[in-house]
Amino acid sequence: xxxxxxxxxxxxxxxxxxxxxxxxxxxxxxxxxxxxxxxxxxxxxxxxxxxxxxxxxxxxxxxxxxxxxxxxxxxxxxxxxxxxxxxxxxxxxxxxxxxxxxxxxxxxxxxxxxxxxxxxxxxxxxxxxxxxxxxxxxxxxxxxxxxxxxxxxxxxxxxxxxxxxxxxxxxxxxxxxxxxxxxxxxxxxxxxxxxxxxxxxxxxxxxxxxxxxxxxxxxxxxxxxxxxxxxxxxxxxxxxxxxxxxxxxxxxxxxxxxxxxxxxxxxxxxxxxxxxxxxxxxxxxxxxxxxxxxxxxxxxxxxxxxxxxxxxxxxxxxxxxxxxxxxxxxxxxxxxxxxxxxxxxxxx
Amino acid sequence: xxxxxxxxxxxxxxxxxxxxxxxxxxxxxxxxxxxxxxxxxxxxxxxxxxxxxxxxxxxxxxxxxxxxxxxxxxxxxxxxxxxxxxxxxxxxxxxxxxxxxxxxxxxxxxxxxxxxxxxxxxxxxxxxxxxxxxxxxxxxxxxxxxxxxxxxxxxxxxxxxxxxxxxxxxxxxxxxxxxxxxxxxxxxxxxxxxxxxxxxxxxxxxxxxxxxxxxxxxxxxxxxxxxxxxxxxxxxxxxxxxxxxxxxxxxxxxxxxxxxxxxxxxxxxxxxxxxxxxxxxxxxxxxxxxxxxxxxxxxxxxxxxxxxxxxxxxxxxxxxxxxxxxxxxxxxxxxxxxxxxxxxxxxxxxxxxxxxxxxxxxxxxxxxxxxxxxxxxxxxxxxxxxxxxxxxxxxxxxxxxxxxxxxxxxxxxxxxxxxxxxxxxxxxxxxxxxxxxxxxxxxxxxxxxxxxxxxxxxxxxxxxxxxxxxxxxxxxxxxxxxxxxxxxxxxxxxxxxxxxx
Ligand SMILES: [Zn+2]
Numbered sequence: 001x002x003x004x005x006x007x008x009x010x011x012x013x014x015x016x017x018x019x020x021x022x023x024x025x026x027x028x029x030x031x032x033x034x035x036x037x038x039x040x041x042x043x044x045x046x047x048x049x050x051x052x053x054x055x056x057x058x059x060x061x062x063x064x065x066x067x068x069x070x071x072x073x074x075x076x077x078x079x080x081x082x083x084x085x086x087x088x089x090x091x092x093x094x095x096x097x098x099x100x101x102x103x104x105x106x107x108x109x110x111x112x113x114x115x116x117x118x119x120x121x122x123x124x125x126x127x128x129x130x131x132x133x134x135x136x137x138x139x140x141x142x143x144x145x146x147x148x149x150x151x152x153x154x155x156x157x158x159x160x161x162x163x164x165x166x167x168x169x170x171x172x173x174x175x176x177x178x179x180x181x182x183x184x185x186x187x188x189x190x191x192x193x194x195x196x197x198x199x200x201x202x203x204x205x206x207x208x209x210x211x212x213x214x215x216x217x218x219x220x221x222x223x224x225x226x227x228x229x230x231x232x233x234x235x236x237x238x239x240x241x242x243x244x245x246x247x248x249x250x251x252x253x254x255x256x257x258x259x260x261x262x263x264x265x266x267x268x269x270x271x272x273x274x275x276x277x278x279x280x281x282x283x284x285x286x287x288x289x290x291x292x293x294x295x296x297x298x299x300x301x302x303x304x305x306x307x308x309x310x311x312x313x314x315x316x317x318x319x320x321x322x323x324x325x326x327x328x329x330x331x332x333x334x335x336x337x338x339x340x341x342x343x344x345x346x347x348x
Numbered sequence: 349x350x351x352x353x354x355x356x357x358x359x360x361x362x363x364x365x366x367x368x369x370x371x372x373x374x375x376x377x378x379x380x381x382x383x384x385x386x387x388x389x390x391x392x393x394x395x396x397x398x399x400x401x402x403x404x405x406x407x408x409x410x411x412x413x414x415x416x417x418x419x420x421x422x423x424x425x426x427x428x429x430x431x432x433x434x435x436x437x438x439x440x441x442x443x444x445x446x447x448x449x450x451x452x453x454x455x456x457x458x459x460x461x462x463x464x465x466x467x468x469x470x471x472x473x474x475x476x477x478x479x480x481x482x483x484x485x486x487x488x489x490x491x492x493x494x495x496x497x498x499x500x501x502x503x504x505x506x507x508x509x510x511x512x513x514x515x516x517x518x519x520x521x522x523x524x525x526x527x528x529x530x531x532x533x534x535x536x537x538x539x540x541x542x543x544x545x546x547x548x549x550x551x552x553x554x555x556x557x558x559x560x561x562x563x564x565x566x567x568x569x570x571x572x573x574x575x576x577x578x579x580x581x582x583x584x585x586x587x588x589x590x591x592x593x594x595x596x597x598x599x600x601x602x603x604x605x606x607x608x609x610x611x612x613x614x615x616x617x618x619x620x621x622x623x624x625x626x627x628x629x630x631x632x633x634x635x636x637x638x639x640x641x642x643x644x645x646x647x648x649x650x651x652x653x654x655x656x657x658x659x660x661x662x663x664x665x666x667x668x669x670x671x672x673x674x675x676x677x678x679x680x681x682x683x684x685x686x687x688x689x690x691x692x693x694x695x696x697x698x699x700x701x702x703x704x705x706x707x708x709x710x711x712x713x714x715x716x717x718x719x720x721x722x723x724x725x726x727x728x729x730x731x732x733x734x735x736x737x738x739x740x741x742x743x744x745x746x747x748x749x750x751x752x753x754x755x756x757x758x759x760x761x762x763x764x765x766x767x768x769x770x771x772x773x774x775x776x777x778x779x780x781x782x783x784x785x786x787x788x789x790x791x792x793x794x795x796x797x798x799x800x801x802x803x804x805x806x807x808x809x810x811x812x813x814x815x816x817x818x819x820x821x822x823x824x825x826x827x828x829x830x831x832x833x834x835x836x837x838x839x840x841x842x843x844x845x846x847x848x849x
Contacts, residue, residue, distance in 0.1 A: 114613075124841045132425055136616050138417060140442070165842040169835065184834035189841025193620040199604075 003210045009087045014043040018319050020079035025060045028052040030106050032250045034282035038340050041289050042318050050106030051216050099221035108243045114142045115239050122146050124189030127161030136188050149238045167236045182214045256283040281333045288340035296341050300334045308338040365389045367543040372398050374539035380514045384542045387519045388669050395481045404478030408457045411484050416457045418639035430454040434462050460498035463505050477512040485516035489528035493656040497742030503534045520658040523797040545796050548804040549668045551675045551813050552788040563679045572600050575646045575820040576628040581663050583652035585609050592631040601628040608635040643670040650678040655688045656774035675818040685779050692771035696764050697736045704730050706757040787811050
């Protein structure tokens with residue numbers, strides 16, 4: 001299966017030649033910039049946000065070159081590409097990984113994995129009555145998490161292994177299109193060290209990035225399943241507890257948000273924080289995307305808002321320049337702000 | 349109570365390893381001690397045991413973060429919970445937490461850069477220290493292969509802490525370096541416990557081959573035949589990866605690679621797979637082996653030449669910890685010394701980088717921030733590697749109170765030039781050893797100021813060694829691991845009796 005290719009094709013189809021190919025690269029890498037965050041919303045690509053963090057620019061370029069050579073995509077110049085006929089038929093005949101949910105889970109994917117691996121290792125050694133071993137996770141936060149789980153779960157040390165086994169197998173059964181091997185062979189237990197990502201990919205005969213994608217898909221499936229059926233997985237439920245959700249704002253944007261709440265204007269915030277006004281404007285766009293109750297009327301009056309939205313709809317575009325040409329008295333910032341606030345609902 | 353009884357009580361061992369008892373007795377009689385003990389002799393026991401008998405805290409300075417973590421974990425595994433590591437792994441919050449409760453820790457590991465923070469030094473100064481331990485003490489000496497500017501301040505720090513009882517530990521140091529350690533720490537009346545660097549159960553062989561093609565073929569051949577497990581050392585990460593892939597592809601053995609460029613969790617997995625015999629051969633850079641306890645390594649091969657004799661000895665010393673016969677084989681082809689020479693230059697900042705840095709900070713009256721560190725942006729803008737940066741930052745910190753700003757550029761450059769000369773000399777000495785016609789073992793011992801007293805058998809290629817005595821006993825090759833399903837795998841690790849019941 002051509003997983004990565006399929007996702008790139010899907011993204012290209014969604015952005016309809018309105019962005020360069022690197023907007024997709026940034027999206028898959030999970031770049032925390034207003035532009036990328038906005039793209040994820042505008043083009044409904046949120047599930048793919050940040051799902052390929054290990055990918056390098058070089059690897060991405062190579063992938064695109066190969067897709068071009070295999071007639072999956074067409075080069076439109078200016079770093080823009082669209083799916084070719086072959087690419088479109090590929091999209092029609094293959095399913096995208098269905099559980100992947102980068103937007104909601106990319107920040108907890110790593111921590112959940114660390115927790116799972118350490119929990120399994122600890123449970124396995126409890127089961128075999130061995131106390132002397134090297135923990136495969138060094139992160140102290142994960143260690144204290146495991147200790148807490150053992151304390152509060154009220155499961156006796158002798159039962160821990162079997163309970164975990166039962167929940168894991170239950171979690172994986174009936175999973176459509178999921179191969180639990182991508183996760184399970186990487187787990188470490190008593191006298192059995194788990195495989196590295198590279199070794200697991202090799203064992204399953206997958207390319208490194210495709211393996212990563214399947215791994216993420218499977219982990220996101222687990223997270224969703226645990227979330228939806230909490231009472232069925234009393235032990236696994238701890239894996240996803242204690243993460244604060246909606247940490248979508250960048251750190252810098254959060255500082256701006258706090259100042260905004262104190263009544264400072266964007267210009268004052270810029271001079272206070274020694275940042276450019278355009279940076280603060282990027283933050284406002286982030287708020288428009290992520291904070292439901294954030295009102296933009298202060299920055300764009302109502303008439304101009306409708307004008308921008310109408311033009312976007314009529315012209316069938318989200319390209320700022322095209323809209324700007326039609327609505328001359330709007331600034332680029334105002335157009336971005338309106339598209340961020342209302343763009344998604346007007347399009348879907 | 350006899351020392352042996354304490355050993356049994358606290359550690360469950362019946363007897364000391366070479367040198368341990370001498371070091372402990374010396375410390376308990378109140379003497380500063382310099383201990384040169386081969387790696388794998390349980391150095392930490394030398395301060396842990398007296399730590400229990402003396403009143404106060406034990407402060408251990410250690411330059412390698414990963415090693416420090418390992419040691420702390422090891423303490424904890426053996427039931428000592430009053431141990432902590434103060435290093436840059438800690439978040440600010442965790443650091444403050446530790447410092448608030450510093451009194452509760454008997455054993456405090458600390459990195460040298462933490463010690464230069466006056467606030468931290470102040471807190472430590474108020475503690476009653478029973479011992480001041482300097483691990484990897486050769487890092488103090490400019491003559492040493494691993495000089496760290498941070499370490500050269502330890503004498504001053506020790507005196508700021510009220511000159512506590514001191515233990516300096518090293519695995520490999522020449523006579524000159526040992527003298528330097530004593531002088532730099534300001535120790536008088538030192539007991540020296542110096543065990544031999546010789547490892548009689550490791551045969552030493554050097555093979556000269558035409559080029560890297562021949563080397564590669566030779567490695568495939570050797571690994572095929574030699575008794576495993578084994579380690580192959582490389583200077584380049586890429587070469588290590590490629591060789592591991594080749595060994596697997598040719599179905600010669602279960603091989604993996606290990607180097608500093610991998611993420612920490614992957615490194616732990618590879619290391620543990622090797623320890624649990626899931627991997628038979630590791631292709632590694634010098635990053636591999638610190639703090640690893642695997643007793644039955646049967647061979648160490650060097651594909652590239654190390655940077656100095658000290659590293660070579662440390663690396664081959666990972667073989668044969670169980671005392672059984674093992675072999676070290678170094679493959680040399682003409683021109684191999686160019687790679688370490690290049691590397692030596694790359695480890696130090698270039699003249700242009702130094703000029704650039706001083707030009708950039710010339711206008712700034714406060715070059716060093718409150719943590720006494722240079723601004724991080726300068727590192728990126730000047731294109732400094734981590735190693736170069738740590739070096740120059742430590743150096744400027746060391747000089748900034750004694751050398752005026754205008755002269756510092758010149759002083760730094762002179763110092764760097766001096767380091768480069770030392771590194772080149774080290775490489776040259778290793779090359780001399782490779783070229784020498786005399787017994788390999790004798791030459792190595794002479795380098796460390798020792799004489800070869802007993803002839804060992806088998807000794808080295810110069811004395812005559814039959815490599816086939818290290819070959820595995822007839823073809824008992826491991827069959828590939830059988831294919832288990834994910835479900836069986838999970839059951840195996842989580843249910844003791846398997847799924848049979
Ligand atoms: Zn010899």
